[in-house]
């Protein structure tokens with residue numbers, strides 16, 4: 597049986613598997629059932645399996661030939677704390693938890709690739725199948741690296757894939773350079789002096805200071821960054837007060853910062869701090885800024901991006917876009933790219949009708965794209981670890 601025939605033959609069972617994972621979503625670092633399912637399927641294929649990396653992570657090792665060359669292919673396994681609003685048969689069985697980012701599909705496509713490559717070990721080297729926990733905000737990739745992923749499984753490069761609603765089925769998008777932004781967080785505590793709502797002159801109003809700060813923070817991107825650099829500073833929370841007739845002594849602002857380089861992150865962090873100090877002085881309050889780095893920007897390396905574009909472009913029925921702008925969303929695949937060259941591509945999930953974007957309660961992974969994802973992984977391994 598040829599590889600395309602094998603992929604076609606696997607499609608119905610992979611669809612059933614994807615829907616089973618969809619019906620049993622698990623949150624970050626709690627992917628016990630999913631990890632067990634992944635490990636047992638890999639074992640059944642004769643793939644060497646290592647469990648428990650970075651918590652619930654699983655690594656499958658498939659060797660062919662004698663070459664010492666090795667590469668990593670990564671999928672994520674976690675779901676989101678969202679109440680699903682679909683009514684199809686494979687709807688989430690866990691209240692308040694759903695696969696709204698398609699990690700059920702990513703896990704399934706990588707398992708499909710392992711199945712095809714185990715049946716057709718038509719390469720020379722080692723393929724590591726990396727199933728990581730906790731991509732959604734909790735940094736499972738970082739946990740895998742800290743747990744010795746690259747020491748225990750030395751690899752030359754690493755590759756990732758994410759479904760992209762709105763990008764047509766059969767399309768891939770490959771970015772040379774930045775593909776996803778960094779995601780930092782800040783908490784700002786404003787402390788003034790409380791007073792009667794009718795006697796503001798007897799206190800120091802934390803709400804007025806907070807309002808001034810929200811406004812001033814809008815100048816971080818517009819007035820301090822190079823207009824050709826992309827960045828976002830969003831204040832997403834403003835907490836203060838509990839009564840109609842009390843001026844509260846404290847206010848709290850929280851938000852997110854997105855950028856594509858460490859230099860821009862540094863600049864934003866310093867500017868928020870400076871503005872906080874200025875508002876404190878002008879309003880007679882104290883302002884404390886707690887700025888925390890989260891996911892770094894995801895920046896594909898040039899050689900690997902060109903290689904992935906060639907792989908995707910070679911697949912029957914597929915087309916490749918290399919000129920899409922990057923997303924201001926974030927992705928913990930960035931942690932791997934701090935250590936290894938690699939590339940993270942988008943695979944079209946089809947038209948995003950009905951508002952079915954990622955993280956939407958009506959989202960569902962499109963099972964029609966499974967063969968494209970599997971074929972991409974298989975072809976990537978065959979081309980990067982060629983038989984000589």
Ligand SMILES: [Zn+2]
Pocket residue numbers: 696697732954955
């Ligand atoms: Zn997500």
Ligand SMILES: [Zn+2]
Pocket residue numbers: 697698699731758
């Ligand atoms: Zn995701």
